[in-house]
Amino acid sequence: MSIDTQERSLVAQSGSRIGNWFRANATTLPTYAALVLFIGMVVYGEVAYGRILQYNTVSNLLINNAHLVILAVALTFVIVTGGIDLSVGAVIAFSSVSGVMLANAGWNPYLVMLVMVVVGSLFGLASGVLIQYFNVQPFIATLAMMFLARGLASMLSTQPERLAEDSPIRSLATEWKIIDGEKVNDLMLTPNVLIAVAVVVAAFFVLHRTRLGRTVYAIGGSESSALLMGLPVVKTKLWIYVISGTLAGLAAVVYTSRLGIAQNITGIGWELDAIAATVIGGTLLTGGAGFVLGSVVGALVLGLMNVLITRDGRIPAAMTTIITGGILLIFVLLQRAVTARRR
């Protein structure tokens, strides 16, 4: 086996300039692949269905996927350390159902939004403690939290809970016209999109420009090495799950404000969407490498895929998860090929 890889690396060394470029950019390669895929989808959509590259389609893509972008950022942190958070979808369900019920019970809406975010943080903290202090595997701890959050959400209500029409929480989804185009073709922004952008910028700063961020990468590369180097592994890993939970809570606020309805079955399968977005964006599932901006591209690829499937109309909506799973699989295989070559 080792001879095989040696031979392969020799072949790679004797490769052309393109080969050199590929090897130098091995970790960023999946991100480029995601960008190429995104552009390809835009071009295909424009040619096949039309009306893709116009203000309102682009605005809607951003507005409808703000929560997914936030989740993808959350999962980027977790997956870079080599962990996983399967609870995000269920945490959104519990956070949004409890938030809407509290708001309808007459709580101050701003306090409610804060509570929704804090609920997420608490679930994240619980997963983090289970993983870090009790040595439970990340997928088991967050799976247990997923069952727990979903169960608690069902306990609160199994009916769709509707947010009052005049609730200030809905104001987060106000559509501002930036450029007034013809008819409905306007470039629009909502506070939700700005929240998502702020999260991306903050996450980019934390992950790529701070000590915490470097520690996250170090843990993903090799946890025992990070520990031996004296890095605060325990504290950092705890923080990662708190961050992930908090962002899930924030995503709940963003999603609820746009839809105005919360239900105990909200967010089923979003953990897969978020994982897929992260992996498509070039984060290694085994940890140690990844980019926040890549995950944003990944989330937009999935969002655009939904738009194209809706425009096409021939593919049943139930196929969406199957296609998402297929894309995830292809990108994992791509990563495997790239990392195998690097080794």
Added chain:
Amino acid sequence: MSENPNRPLAALQTLVRSQFFWGIVAILVLLLLNVIRDPGYLGVRVNPNTGNLSGNVIDILRAAAPILMIAVGMVLVIATSGIDLSVGSVMAVSGAVSMELLRALNGPNSVGVTIVTVLAALAVSTLLGLLNGVLVAYVGLQPFITTLVMMLAGRGLAKVITNGQNTTGKSESFSWIANGTVVGLPVIFLLAVIVVVLVALIVRRTALGLMIESIGINPQASRLAGIRPNGLLLTVYGASGLLAGIAGIFVTANTMTVDVTRTGNQMELDAILAVVIGGTSLAGGKFAIGGAAVGALLIATLDKTVVFLGVPASATPAFKATVIVVLCLLQSQRVRALFRRRRAQIQAQPDSVTAVSTEAEGVVR
């Protein structure tokens, strides 16, 4: 040893330590709760016309059958330190295939149609399980990601098969699987027992069980010892798919309807809970089929008790999840070290050195 005067006590001790003892205790406590509510709860009546047994206990056995199937599949997967989150969706796919086929073949009285339907449903479920196995064993994708994809994609597949409709089929013999009786006992439970015993014999009377456990303990070492993990993983995930398919047939045969969003929904929670209650560690490397079976019976008893006592059924998933969290904590190194230290303190001289070393171990981990 044989002259040990405390032999009954020692036997009791091993019983208390055995994996399924506390499961059985919990079942008895739940049954006791029901008896307090209604003293005639445990009564089993014999129908004078048909000679069939009926009663709450029989209902529990009936409800336990599908959980037994997926729990046995899950225990094998978890032993390889994997997990199968797709069991609930595979159940839905199996049910969807059965109902669509029964409707298409349209032979309400034909046993042949039922046999073809059952075989087709089991083949599709096994195929989905094998697909999981290929992705885990040969592609090297993490089990929870693979089966998470299958969990969501499988539910999508069930919807595609039935066009998103809840499909109803008609077949005397298919319905007999869930509603029929043999010597008074429900067929569904007898079938489940036969399958469980069969699986237990296959893995425990051959080296298969040991090899599965060795993968869970250390895949590298087991490969060096001459065990080929890939084929075994494929078998285990395939078996889990097959068993989930049987569970799907059980569930849909009961009402002769498949509800593509509800059938098998959150059944992975039940399967994992049954496994954990049975004393199998989620970290893998060990398994107890008997324990998982007791766990499955406990869950069926719990479900029925909750309905009987009038507790809102929507509270059960949260309760089950809490039990999983607590059992995970009990299995963890740190909590065990705590218990061990306390026991050491009670016994004469506390061995401070080992206490410190286990504590240090816990911190490093």
